[in-house]
Amino acid sequence: MARRAPGRWRWAWWLLAYGALGLGLVGIVVPGLPTVPFVLLSAYAAARGSRRLHAWLRRHGQFGPMIRDWQAQGAVSRRAKRLATAMMALCAVVMFLTAPRAWMAATGTTIMAIVAIWLWRRPEPQARAGGRATLPP
Template sequence: MRRFYLCLGYASLALGVIGIVLPVLPTMPFVLLAAWCFARSNPALADRLYSHPRFGAVLRAWRDERAIPLRAKLTALTMLALSYGLILWLADSRLVPVLLAAIMGSVAVYIATRPRPRGRDAAAA
């Protein structure tokens, strides 16, 4: 099982890195999954992610408090709105925007209702 989590962690991290440059692929969900997998397979790799200068504060806030920093919330909600606008513009079907509105709306509500982190990591993220 350890090897499975290690492989899944590397695959998730690769998708997260691709998501940095590819606008349609989210970064943080894959980095969160990678940290979770590495915590079960190779704690040293998980520690490297948690101490990363860019992602560490957000990962620690999620791990410790299940919280999302305000900047990350605003970025995620803005990208959801822009993506949905693009869907409305490009979709030929009437069903696709309705289905995606339900899915993306649910994700937006979930993100918006998560608390903001307390402490030092809140300002860093």
């Protein structure tokens, strides 16, 4: 687990943790706003500013496995990679259909393509007996 920040900065980490979690939750229902990066940022900041939030995130049914995989191995599940790539592709189509200028949609699409390449280069969680990923407590 990460070292907690000194008392004078703990409030800033706490604020970042809850703010990022809020944006991640909004991203569940708003197309184009990513959920996973905000939840990972929230876990990172919570480890420094709120042990209670960090523990809750690690135990969470949806977010916990993703956070534990990232913290232990820098890994992203294949399902998450596929979903992220599909959502980026959908957003690219929407941008090309609605952007006032093609270069605007092309810029956003290029950025998403770079993110997708980076994402697919991340390792996938190592499986253990029983088919579940190896996760620290």
